Amino acid sequence: MSKLIIYDTTLRDGSQGEGISYSVNDKLMIAQELDFLGVDYIEGGWPGSNPKDMEFFLKMQKRPLKNSQLVAFSMTRRTNISAKDDPILKAIKKAQVKTVAIVGKTWDLHIRDVLKVSLQENIEMIRDTVEFLTSEGLTVFYDAEHFFDAYRANQEYSLSCLLAAEAAGAKAICLCDTNGGMLTSTVSAVVSQVRARIKTLLGIHCHNDADLAVANSIAAVECGAEMVQGTINGYGERCGNADLIPIIANLQLKLGKECLPEEKIKELSKVSHFVSEVSNMKQRNDQPYTGSSAFAHKGGMHINAVMKNPMAYEHVDPSLVGNHRRILVSELGGKTGIFLRAKALDLDLSKEDPQTKKILKTIQELEHQGYHFEAAEASFELLIKKALKKFNKFFELEGFRAVIEKHSNKKITCEAILKIKVKGVKEHTAAEGDGPVNALDNALRKALKKFYPGLSKMKLCDFKVRVLDEKAGTAAKVRVLIQSQDEKDSWSTIGVSENIIEASWQALVDSIEYKLLKDKTSQ
């Protein structure tokens, strides 16, 4: 197994992603996680470009890495100054790293229109910068910005930029598809051609603007690149950078290239989730390898087949990357799906049992009405337990009334008045809220709390409404999804009705019943 070099730039290029804004502490936590994963290089930031990046490098000096090497990013010297006098290059020394990645121009359009210097001056900027940093005892990697556009525009000039960096002592040359627009076949052809002209270790750095960053990175490796740059979860400007997670999994599990120590591949899901958490970005459900849907099966025939042989609809064993299989409940999932979901809930339900058939029919009818149980596993569990007579009512509703009032431009007020019977005792109470459902929720809990104090630990954390339009000629139905949580778990419930308050009430009651049942079982 040949060893590939994995170069992570989540902390530098990844931080350019819209919605991402790392604190120094975020960066320290991610660096630690990347070191645990065992990537070869961690590009930490650009010392001298902003105080936060410098603070990160200074703090890292007290937190030596175990498996990875820290890299500082910078760029070629400015046009009107010598490398040793350029303050941004001087700042690298303060960062106290052993390796520096220098980005420079190779595309004549960019040199002419943006940098506004001569082609020859650009070559000298590359040479001076690499020579100066090498003479300072640093290992220098040269990142050839826009290399693929440059090669298309002016092949010989773009190569002369790489040769200048090589001659000046660069230890790696990284070809960048900065605009992310290259097709895979172009990347393959260009990398093969460059490989024949350059002796230095070759890297690849792709962006995802054409949805090809992962494919292009792998193609480059197949054509001779030995280092891959990318970010965890593909974070980065515009459409993001190449996502290191599927790149590492594909290269190591499918092409037999060693990217990480073998035992670390199963940490990919954990690291992917950790970085998404610290970045405050929602993890994509459909994210290859690590998303929650990546090994989720919904179609009945698929579920059936996977039970016979997982290879039937799984390209790799999910446990290899620390993920797991999920069987989704839906009208498409058939009897097998319901059976498996029930089994996961430790409910005694056999496929041949007439009960199962009855439950299946109920679920199909409900899904036809607009219920959607794959998004509401708690309601699904209650439905099965009620069908199996394993559920005793915690309370009975006698009635409620909610009143909403608004006077001209004043604030709206909402009040709910509610009557229930709990363990034979009548409760009659009222509460306010930010809307009728919130008021009802507050009133219901107020009435229940003295009987079930565990409810005080629970809160509703999400509430979604969508209008369904199933059948012409009748009023549109509304689907309400409620997500709730307590200190241990979170769960989802559903309600469907032509009346939004009825739908909300169903989801609300399911949510509270689920919590009460959960507490009772764990007692």
Next chain:
Amino acid sequence: MSKLIIYDTTLRDGSQGEGISYSVNDKLMIAQELDFLGVDYIEGGWPGSNPKDMEFFLKMQKRPLKNSQLVAFSMTRRTNISAKDDPILKAIKKAQVKTVAIVGKTWDLHIRDVLKVSLQENIEMIRDTVEFLTSEGLTVFYDAEHFFDAYRANQEYSLSCLLAAEAAGAKAICLCDTNGGMLTSTVSAVVSQVRARIKTLLGIHCHNDADLAVANSIAAVECGAEMVQGTINGYGERCGNADLIPIIANLQLKLGKECLPEEKIKELSKVSHFVSEVSNMKQRNDQPYTGSSAFAHKGGMHINAVMKNPMAYEHVDPSLVGNHRRILVSELGGKTGIFLRAKALDLDLSKEDPQTKKILKTIQELEHQGYHFEAAEASFELLIKKALKKFNKFFELEGFRAVIEKHSNKKITCEAILKIKVKGVKEHTAAEGDGPVNALDNALRKALKKFYPGLSKMKLCDFKVRVLDEKAGTAAKVRVLIQSQDEKDSWSTIGVSENIIEASWQALVDSIEYKLLKDKTSQ
């Protein structure tokens, strides 16, 4: 420019995506949008597998497509029955389509472990099915499930499945990477080899489990495939299907292959957003070509360079796909955006005007509070017109009260009582509804109708509620989006508040004011 065939399976394979559950009406709307875009084929579903899909095909018979052809999906006959007696194949006739896609097995592992028939019997199932449907006058496409796994496992047998379909009269053979695990170089090699053995038109159908579906589809085209199957936004089981949006954009804009009529490429962003909206799936910001971040620039150097030459950090001109550049930092960026949006609405707003600065500030404040005007252009237009004093109130609210009542298990009732002043006249009325907002809507229109009879032509067609991220220390805000339509147009409005009824009321009033303003202007 050679013509490629685009085959959309959003309504069938896309509906397998976790979280997607299309109503018949959703399917009709998406089919109409795909027809507008001009894809060659629209796979509508699997008639006979569930009542919803059959209902869709029956309704489509009254809605002829202008540019696309409708396809029914089905599978090879069962093992113990002749093709003509297989009820699922008979159901195709009722669907009244001209083209049918038949999926069948090619992988010996699958035939042995899942289907549990002999390799020879599988060949006969393919042959019988294709022959039977062809004899019924249908154009038959054969989808070779798991073809790439099959080819790796047993090259000659997998090819013999394709040859059986070809000999039986299939008009296209589609190679499927069903598990989505193939590397791009493998797809290229296999498609080239198959191309040399099969005369029939060749298609490609990829899944995204290795994050390579788009690259693999393009590689297949470069190696001789003439039809690409995929879904809008890459919806589909597990990690999704190949995303047709970047596939079409890459092939047409970069490889010069005609996928859609030239003038339709700029509709890709609109179609992508429309399908995400109907699917009730959040549009990914970083989605290549169509995401809101796809041409968004955050880094200062990048912004500076793009101002000098957009090619510096944009792989294509965003307007080619109906998207636009966004500058994420600085007030200047915001102003440009508002200026451009106002221009699109034919509103007289100049970038230098102090009014523009004031409007910008208001919008920035509102967006900070959770308003999201991209999804609510009618509210945006009203906001600008109000700021420019180009709006006169149609009515004034004096107050309202809504009462919701439920008694034990009886149906909920909702009633609204409302007092408004219209053209100096007081109106005091009441109405019932399927929830407090519906009741308020009914009461408000009842009060307004005698003054503005055009309101009777308008209806609310969608209503969405989302809880926004909770900020520490304050209550969560709710965002309500309302979509309305009349016989000519549809428009969207927004409301944001801690109180769901307040948010709904804002969106409701905007919707009605927009309609009244529209009618007034067109008089």
